[in-house]
Amino acid sequence: MTDSNHRHSEYPIDPLFLNRWAPRAFDGQPMPKADFLTILDAAHWAPSSGNGQPWRFVYALRGTDGFDDAVGLLMDGNQVWAGNASALVFVISHAKRKSRDGTLVDNATHAFDSGAAWMAAALQAKLMGYETHGMAGIHKDRIAEHYGIPADYAVNMAFVVGKYGHKETLPKPLREREVQSTRKALAEVAFEGSFTAD
Ligand SMILES: Cc1cc2nc3c(=O)[nH]c(=O)nc-3n(C[C@H](O)[C@H](O)[C@H](O)COP(=O)(O)O)c2cc1C
Structure with a gap:
């Protein structure tokens, strides 16, 4: 087992997986663009079906004109804390792919592949001393309109990147939620040769 970041795994996993978590208390500072692009570089090395690389990232860095507009595209509950991060990324994916005959067909794995890319970004960030959420x-809909994203691309999620700040800067209800989450037992999600529904 591994013990790290107030979390405990059942088997001896690398501490990186426990150390990555989703805090809300960011320090409100800008980050070097090269650090940020290093994180996105890692993201775009994620594996994808047929190496289709359906992910697209639209980002805004703190201290640039687009940052406040980007934060304004988050739901209110997220704006409260995410505005203190150093970078905000919208994870978009191409929901269509080119078939062998060149026609555009549905890409069944675009969101799945983009999830792998987001996780690669999160782990690269953690390795560099940054947090993600x-x-x-x-x-x-507003994100698609704001950035002119065509209908065959899906807006999947957003994430922020930044350095950890002080929990005390969060409003009280969020301060109380600023704790590392745990996980179900491995046996609740991993089955040898059978399936057990919840
Ligand atoms: C796709 C996705 C969407 C999420 N949406 C939100 C969100 O809108 N607001 C929020 O505060 N946290 C959000 N989270 C954070 C999760 O609640 C968090 O990752 C989860 O509780 C596990 O905790 P951990 O990341 O600290 O291990 C999201 C995470 C993922 C991966």
């Missing part, structure tokens, strides 16, 4: 609480 994913968000489904976003205004997808």
